[in-house]
Amino acid sequence: MPSDGENMSNDHGSLFATALTQFNRGADLIGLSDDLRQILSQPKNEIIVNFPVKMDDGRFEVFTGYRIQHNNVLGPYKGGVRFSPLVNLDEVKALASWMTWKSALCDIPFGGAKGGISFDPHRCSSEELERVVRRFTHSLGGNIGPDYDIPAPDLGSNSQTMVWMMDTYANSTGSSERQNVKRVVTGKTLETGGSHGREKATGQGVVFCLQHWADEVGFDLSSATVALQGWGNVGSATGRILQVHGAKVLAVSDHAGAIADQDGIDAFDLTDWVQENGSVKGYPNADWIEPSDLWSADVDILIPAALENQITADNANDIKAKVVVEAANGPTTLEAEEILSEKSVDVLPDILVNAGGVIVSYFEWLQNRSAQRWDLDDVDHRLREILWAAADSVVALQKDRESSSRRDAAYAVALQRLKTVYNQRGIFP
Ligand code: GLU
Numbered sequence: 001m002p003s004d005g006e007n008m009s010n011d012h013g014s015l016f017a018t019a020l021t022q023f024n025r026g027a028d029l030i031g032l033s034d035d036l037r038q039i040l041s042q043p044k045n046e047i048i049v050n051f052p053v054k055m056d057d058g059r060f061e062v063f064t065g066y067r068i069q070h071n072n073v074l075g076p077y078k079g080g081v082r083f084s085p086l087v088n089l090d091e092v093k094a095l096a097s098w099m100t101w102k103s104a105l106c107d108i109p110f111g112g113a114k115g116g117i118s119f120d121p122h123r124c125s126s127e128e129l130e131r132v133v134r135r136f137t138h139s140l141g142g143n144i145g146p147d148y149d150i151p152a153p154d155l156g157s158n159s160q161t162m163v164w165m166m167d168t169y170a171n172s173t174g175s176s177e178r179q180n181v182k183r184v185v186t187g188k189t190l191e192t193g194g195s196h197g198r199e200k201a202t203g204q205g206v207v208f209c210l211q212h213w214a215d216e217v218g219f220d221l222s223s224a225t226v227a228l229q230g231w232g233n234v235g236s237a238t239g240r241i242l243q244v245h246g247a248k249v250l251a252v253s254d255h256a257g258a259i260a261d262q263d264g265i266d267a268f269d270l271t272d273w274v275q276e277n278g279s280v281k282g283y284p285n286a287d288w289i290e291p292s293d294l295w296s297a298d299v300d301i302l303i304p305a306a307l308e309n310q311i312t313a314d315n316a317n318d319i320k321a322k323v324v325v326e327a328a329n330g331p332t333t334l335e336a337e338e339i340l341s342e343k344s345v346d347v348l349p350d351i352l353v354n355a356g357g358v359i360v361s362y363f364e365w366l367q368n369r370s371a372q373r374w375d376l377d378d379v380d381h382r383l384r385e386i387l388w389a390a391a392d393s394v395v396a397l398q399k400d401r402e403s404s405s406r407r408d409a410a411y412a413v414a415l416q417r418l419k420t421v422y423n424q425r426g427i428f429p
Pocket of ligand 1: 078079080081150151152153154155186187329354355357358359361
């Protein structure tokens with residue numbers, strides 16, 4: 001399997017092709033012109049860097065890194081960097097476009113980008129990882145910047161990664177500029193310029209979106225049962241916050257396997273276990289189940305919080321949940337979505353549901369810009385306001401255009417904002 005390439009596909013075909021199909025459905029809903037479809041159907045810039053890193057044993061290894069800048073008409077390019085052996089150009093293009101729609105839908109002044117390095121960070125020592133991250137940042141050079149393109153954490157990267165990126169970038173600017181460039185990345189540690197609430201932001205946003213949906217359809221979240229795929233940053237924060245609201249997590253899976261308990265799995269206890277042991281494997285306070293059984297778990301809410309293309313034509317029919325909440329980016333294939341729609345399972349779309357991360361990144365960027373520190377209540381309050389306003393617009397558009405899908409409606413809201421700005425600004429020259 002190639003590690004990169006325009007047409008790389010996995011079992012479910014090109015992820016970017018899926019993203020384009022979703023885009024075109026939203027575009028149909030608002031009658032987007034062919035001109036704008038052409039512009040928005042491709043990223044503005046596709047940057048690929050191959051850079052050498054000295055490994056602990058003295059060898060040099062060449063890594064391939066990506067930064068795809070999809071669109072910046074609403075603000076600076078913005079989006080995470082993903083470290084995984086599965087990272088490839090097609091995937092990063094899809095993820096970058098989803099960032100554009102996410103920011104537009106939530107009406108925050110950012111564009112969309114995504115980056116990554118095709119490697120497994122777990123096979124590197126901490127020193128090697130630091131050299132990889134610093135050298136990647138250096139290779140990107142002026143392609144990122146505090147008002148130009150602002151990376152953040154994603155799968156396989158974290159707040160330490162962001163601090164290394166920030167420090168590397170700052171050290172390549174003049175000394176009088178150094179304090180000014182902290183906001184070149186978001187998702188930093190609190191001590192080094194991060195924001196309260198950024199670590200849990202995506203999970204918190206997932207729960208705010210669920211609350212909005214529960215209110216809309218008359219569902220009681222405090223007695224809900226939940227199955228979660230993925231117990232990383234997003235999945236575990238979502239599980240813990242839902243538990244605080246009274247919901248019960250009945251099943252969890254991750255890369256190492258799956259566990260279930262009819263009486264509920266303690267999300268805090270499981271988080272401690274995974275932190276110490278690296279996965280849910282061997283967790284003593286639940287039963288070991290087949291990972292595929294997670295999809296058929298008898299729960300109200302199913303939350304994919306891991307990778308793309310997880311809910312497929314093979315497992316969508318087994319789903320018993322009332323609602324699928326896309327905490328991951330692109331977890332549902334197009335075929336699976338049709339099956340879910342036929343079964344009247346609500347799908348809360350990724351570009352709304354997991355936007356909490358980029359929204360609190362925006363808060364971090366604003367705080368860095370004005371040398372302020374907002375408290376956690378303030379951050380949470382502002383996050384909820386933005387997400388609920390976005391969710392309101394999706395519901396309103398869905399009713400107005402009689403769209404059957406929340407995803408199409410969410411795209412339509414986002415695209416309408418982009419369309420308005422393109423129409424006002426025109427195309428230069
Ligand atoms: N990686 C996250 C996402 O996919 C956050 C991006 C950001 O904060 O810029 O939404």
